[in-house]
Amino acid sequence: MTETLFLTSDDVAGLAEIDEFVDAVRDGYRQRGLGAPAKPRTTLVNDEPAGMLTSYSAILPETGAMGGYMYPAGFSAGDAWFMTPLFDAETGEPLALIDGASMNPFKTGAAGAVGLDALAREDATSLALIGTGAQARGQLKAAMTVRDIETVWVYSPTKENRESFAGEMNEAYDASVAAVASSAAAVEDADIVITATTASEPVFDGDLLKDGAHVTAMGQYHPKKRELDATTIARSTYVPDLRERATSDAGSFLLAMESGDVTEEDIHAELGEVVAGEKPGRESAEEITVFDSGGTGIETVASAYMLYQKACEDGLGSTISFSPASEALTGE
Template sequence: MRIVHQTSARTTFSLTNTNDLEGHEQLVCVFDSDTGVFKGVVIGILIGALRTGAIGEVAIKAMARMEAEQVAVIGTGLQARTQLEAAVASRNIKRINVYSRNQENRTMFAQEMTKKLNVNISVSGSAEDCVEEADIVICATNSGVPVIETNWLRPGTHVNTVGPKSVTRHEVPTELAARSSVIATDSIEQLRAYTTPHFLVGTTHENRITQLSDIVTKKVSGRTSDNDITLFCSVGLAGTEVVVANEIMKAIQ
């Protein structure tokens, strides 16, 4: 897949292997749009996690309660790390719980991210224990079945889901959409274009899905009550990785 993004000073493009082959890498190149001079290249999956984290931060800022203090993280991979960084950057977070199926992974995650974020992270013994008191829940797994249950969430909770969301494999339950006052995504067009349909497409909730940008710009209402449960379904807005690459090049000059 080739994506081009141009600003007044930079042109960048992203090349991603769209075949299901092991070991593929993402390549994002940056050129000066006026002179054609090559400025740099970003290789690897980190930029994807950074851009998804950045979008997650926008979602939390726009949708979570201002008073949110406690975060629950389900998952311990790279995406879980950048989403947690987004939450800490967005709100005055005082408590963090983490859970994953692998005890060694969740212990290591807690140790590493406590040191990085300077916020104490507790390891939970179950997903339910992890989320039951949370103000913000981050689901960042590769699970094909729901990793949380809707009735575990207390009123006012915001959920970011960045893992599988197809009709055949989804990490959050469909019932969560029914209980959510606001459902948003970074690209409704992409959400509806999946080869295997998104788990909310074709349901009564599809027409309730709001573009995150419309909430940010106040074209539509987001959260209207501190008791609202809100849901953000991240699809990884196409082209955002090239914007991040462009900003990286500007920062290191």
């Protein structure tokens, strides 16, 4: 039997600051850029009841951990549960099983911030945020750790949602946060554009992006999800979290390829390659850059291990037992 730490969502909620998530995720992508194994998500879709089962994984050798995410979404419950198994990268022994619900917006926000930091102009101070859900909150909070944001324009289709979100964020941050009536009004003067939606059609016109803008799109995790139009993809230096994912489930890039606006050769680099210094990031002030963040095991393992270490230090969680395969198979 192996004793494994079990951490509930409440155990890990508030356990780490957002900059700690960003630091951990940045190092995870650096390891990926140097060859750490990671695979895009695998999604199994069920028709009746409607739902999907998703999983993805990564090994971070320098961190000393491996694991990933597995979660169902939809089905008759109409909800999702994020299970995060974490293993020792040297021995393979289970270290922890973590309920990933509370960490989800923060580890995803951290991935967005790492991409932003690697690709956005250093002097970027204005930000357009399309979306007002939990992921939008995480993206904004993380972005604030890597750039001195002075102005934020927020848009979502529901007026009440965008105004409520803007009011709350205006009190939370030193930046001026205002709701605007259209995505065009948010995007046209922004140094940074973040899309945090579940859209199946583009949420802004790529012709409105000003020269030098950076775009982080984090809602393109399915071939039918398409936050960005072909114009945005074609105008940009395009960097996905994983190169393999760009041609399997990155909806905007896939549709831009189908329309003939780009080819697979237009994938500039993976984020990890840029973070590790293996490939250049932004090379001019006028360049438009895109980070396509569909979700990987890299940010999941990096964040989970960081939380695991902090939980061990604070004596949090309970233990559960796992039998090794040798014992289970032989009964000895």
